[in-house]
Amino acid sequence: MHASPKYLPQYTFADYASWQGDWELETDWIVADDTVVRPDIAIVCGSFPERHIVEPPRLIVEVLSASTEEKDRTAKRDQYASQTVECYLLVDPIGKRIEAFQRDSANGGFHSLRSKSGQDLWEFELGANCVAKLDAASLFRF
Secondary structure, eight states: OOSSOOOSSOOOHHHHHHOOSSOOGGGOEEEETTEEEOOSEEEOOSSOOSSSBOSOOSEEEEEOOTTTHHHHHTHHHHHHHHTTOSEEEEEETTTTEEEEEEEETTTTEEEEOOOEETTOEEEEEEETTEEEEEEHHHHTOO
């Protein structure tokens, strides 16, 4: 049994490898042979993956929409926490807000950092020589 929880739809690496069209593996994260996910944005520290992401990204961003919000807040959050993703951001383009969660190594899940409005600057220390900065004002300038 694999340690990753299963969520529908569930795609495998073999599915992605055999499909034509949009399934480009450069942006996909191959969690395991039976689990492939495609975060909206993933930050990987260190060398750039040759074909696809194989190690847990240090930071993942999901952009909320009416069709994805529930899955982003539950299934994907649980999946990313179980795979030791350090930071998880939910971006609400309508409400112009960012919710950030940081890995809590004591319980294996995420704990919430304070939400910020579209005028704030985020800075995430993701490891040695790996810092991500997000200027929310620039992000929501539409």
